[in-house]
Amino acid sequence: MSAGAVAPVELAVADAAAVLDTAREVVLLAHVDPDADALGSALALGIALHRRGARVQVAFASPERVPESLAPLDALGLLVPPAEVNPAPQVLVSCDAADPGRLGSLGGLLDTAGRTVMLDHHATNPGFGDVRVLDPRAEATVVLAHRVLVAMGVPLDAEVARCLYAGLVTDTRGFRTAGPGAHRLAAELVEAGAEPAALTRALMDSHPFAWFEGLCAALERAVLEPSGLLYTTIPLADVRRYRSEEIDSVVDVLRTAVEAEVVASVMQVGERRWRVSLRSAGRVDVAAVAAALGGGGHRMAAGFTREGTEQEVLAAIRAALPA
Numbered sequence: 001m002s003a004g005a006v007a008p009v010e011l012a013v014a015d016a017a018a019v020l021d022t023a024r025e026v027v028l029l030a031h032v033d034p035d036a037d038a039l040g041s042a043l044a045l046g047i048a049l050h051r052r053g054a055r056v057q058v059a060f061a062s063p064e065r066v067p068e069s070l071a072p073l074d075a076l077g078l079l080v081p082p083a084e085v086n087p088a089p090q091v092l093v094s095c096d097a098a099d100p101g102r103l104g105s106l107g108g109l110l111d112t113a114g115r116t117v118m119l120d121h122h123a124t125n126p127g128f129g130d131v132r133v134l135d136p137r138a139e140a141t142v143v144l145a146h147r148v149l150v151a152m153g154v155p156l157d158a159e160v161a162r163c164l165y166a167g168l169v170t171d172t173r174g175f176r177t178a179g180p181g182a183h184r185l186a187a188e189l190v191e192a193g194a195e196p197a198a199l200t201r202a203l204m205d206s207h208p209f210a211w212f213e214g215l216c217a218a219l220e221r222a223v224l225e226p227s228g229l230l231y232t233t234i235p236l237a238d239v240r241r242y243r244s245e246e247i248d249s250v251v252d253v254l255r256t257a258v259e260a261e262v263v264a265s266v267m268q269v270g271e272r273r274w275r276v277s278l279r280s281a282g283r284v285d286v287a288a289v290a291a292a293l294g295g296g297g298h299r300m301a302a303g304f305t306r307e308g309t310e311q312e313v314l315a316a317i318r319a320a321l322p323a
């Protein structure tokens with residue numbers, strides 16, 4: 001790039017800010033099974049836009065209820081159920097969704113909205129929406145949401161800062177993968193009122209005691225194969241019994257096994273339907289593995305959902321791993 005040239009992502013940030021600056025009616029979507037990065041991005045932008053007088057709705061297609069640990073991020077009550085979402089908003093913002101399919105049943109709004117803005121940091125994102133703020137170097141989508149807020153000249157307040165910090169601390173797994181820019185942003189967010197101890201406790205470090213039984217069972221079922229694949233399966237009964245916070249945390253325990261090259265948490269979400277979380281120790285690009293199986297994600301953390309029997313899903317994972 002020649003000296004003085006503006007990176008395409010910076011142009012997209014400016015375009016996104018221009019679209020949102022004049023928007024009177026905005027729907028912001030997080031991906032299905034929303035995490036703190038998806039919902040934090042949507043709510044941070046939503047709160048800022050609401051305070052500027054826009055009519056704002058924040059939504060995700062499924063599940064029905066917001067994960068308990070994320071509910072406090074919705075300080076202004078902007079979340080609405082999918083059925084109440086404006087079917088043809090002036091502006092639609094997609095947050096942290098690696099492809100339109102990740103918006104679930106709300107993906108159709110990409111076609112009915114007046115303008116669409118996409119914010120994401122997944123390398124597997126094919127690009128969609130009128131304005132595409134897509135930066136795989138960003139540690140989290142909240143980093144991009146923050147850039148848009150800066151471009152709009154919005155000052156950070158405690159509620160917005162809390163949403164941004166939530167996405168930043170979780171997507172970097174407690175700043176393990178954060179670069180200098182993300183650390184600087186964290187300092188800014190704490191100065192603006194985000195409370196690290198309270199947020200990390202609620203988002204990453206709390207489970208009901210009853211979960212220990214489910215975790216024990218999941219670890220007892222874990223298998224380490226000679227290829228370096230370490231997996232466990234979580235049956236439908238347990239997926240239904242425990243909160244998503246508990247079920248999603250299993251993969252973080254599995255990944256601590258030093259022998260594992262790739263870990264897979266294989267969660268039964270329907271009789272013949274499986275949601276799989278993949279994590280890499282570094283050598284294997286699990287985004288490529290997940291993409292081959294119909295999903296996507298990042299090099300070190302990815303996922304997919306697939307139909308079949310448990311053995312079929314496991315066989316598909318083995319077949320998709322590099323030799």
Ligand code: 5GP
Binds near residue numbers: 096276301304305
């Ligand atoms: P997790 O395992 O925590 O659900 O997801 C890990 C990463 O992979 C996240 O960045 C998430 O957005 C992405 N991911 C998970 N499932 C899917 C999927 O089905 N499709 C795509 N494109 N990305 C996914």
Ligand code: MN
Binds near residue numbers: 037038140171
């Ligand atoms: Mn993310």
